[in-house]
Amino acid sequence: MDKKNIMLVDGMALLFRGFFATSFTGNYMFNSKGTPTNGIFGFMRYFLNAVETFGPTHVICCWDMGSKTFRNDKYEFYKANRSAPPEELIPQFDLIKETVESFGVPNIGVEGYEADDCMGTLAKLYGKNDHVLILTGDQDILQLVDDNIKVAIMKKGQGNYAVYHKENFEEEKGITPLQIVDMKGLMGDPSDNYPGVKGIGEKTALKLIKQYGNVDGILNHMNDLSNGIRKKIEENLDALHLSRELAQIFCEVPLNCDLDEARWKVDINNVSQKFEELEFKNLLTQVDKIV
Template sequence: MNKHQIMLVDGMALLFRGFFATAFRGNFMKTSEGIPTNGVYQFLRYFLDAVKTFTPTHVICCWDMGSKTFRTEMYADYKANRDEPPKELIPQFDLVKEVVDSFDIANIGIENFEADDCIGTLAKLYAEAHEVLILTGDQDILQLVDERIQVAIMKKGQGNYEVYNETNFYEKKGISPNQIVDLKGLMGDASDNYPGVKGIGEKTAMKLIQAHGSIENILEKIDELPKGVQTKIKMNIDMLHLSRRLATINCNVPIRCELDHTLWNYDRGKIINTFKTLEFKNLEKLV
């Protein structure tokens, strides 16, 4: 079997980033029919730059399918701090998937799970025989890094990536990929709106994980910890375990995607037609 380089794209991360990168100036870009396209336009710029940079053989886009998931069933306040998407962004959710379709690559999403869970499931599946690169802006995905899975985190601007792999991970983060969820269990995640252990921030959480390795080891030696830390953990033990479960990417989502449907080998004429429909003249030179 030939070894492939498979790029899994966090579609929502690129779309939101693209939308807000242009919308802050009030530049929503609209077709002559009045359909807003700024998020899709910038998504394509990010997407095509990443393909050019990392030269994958296969590409798949993964998507969130609504705000209710198994995590909101576990914890009603999960991501409850997030505003509704701006009205100009809403029609672009379907539009961006249509554009991805025109490249003849797969759009993957499943009700009740997040894009991260789809990415995790497919990454583990493909990494049995191939190299996988995940493109995202979301640090949570770093828990998936292993021998055959790399993560490219998009940095500010276009074409700036920080690539994490098994070799450089510890040097960059000070912990291993599988310790990320334990770290999140302790410190929580403000952007996803779960608290972890109240009163324990990133600095203390990092020290605890570096010293003890895991939440299990911390709890085993809890009596040796400073009194203040002991008290905080004991008072928030249920939330500690819940926060770790919320942070853990589910890599057993019931999805499959045959690699034949994901080959990066598009029909340029078809893409140019799509760009013409959306009035994306400036992008034609990128394909």
């Protein structure tokens, strides 16, 4: 039996990327009703290119559902440094989901969890029997790379991807995908606003992980560390454990997604109707290539 090729799309990553790629000059797209559409337009360009490039048999789009998750219960300052989304982007959150639905693609999101957790849960589930590709711009997702799970990181410019699988990841990064979690535990993550071990950066974290395997290995060899490194870890032990917990993608989200409903089978009439509403008629030629 042929294996399915399932593409999991990081919805927020594509939407924000599409929005800022077209709005950094201050030029926003609006349809004739005055609704901003540049984020949706950018999303669709990335999305359609990825479908054409990777040829999935099934597609699912995952979303964050609000700003608070179980990680905020663990650490109240998690992502507290994030500013509110631009005013022009807010109306596009619901519209992009409607647009994705017009392709017959399920939108998945669960309150209290991030899109990363939903993608991790689905990737582990579907990766048991089929091939999974995660489309994102977020390097944190690389911890999910596994035997049947690839990650395509969108690079600058449309159609440019760095595709990681288990073999080339270890060759390029020098660590295993799961060791990313331990790296982040040591380094912290300013973009997600969790601390790590104060004074330990990427270079030192990588050296320690390569030498001792993971955080537990480091803690079991504290007497072998230099006085400076040992002192930093001892003084930030709680932050180290917390940061490692926050960095790890949770792969047991209570969600349901019938894979049959995710089969890539586009009704061009539904898409045409939605694109007409958004005034994206010139994008229909791109749709025609992949239906």
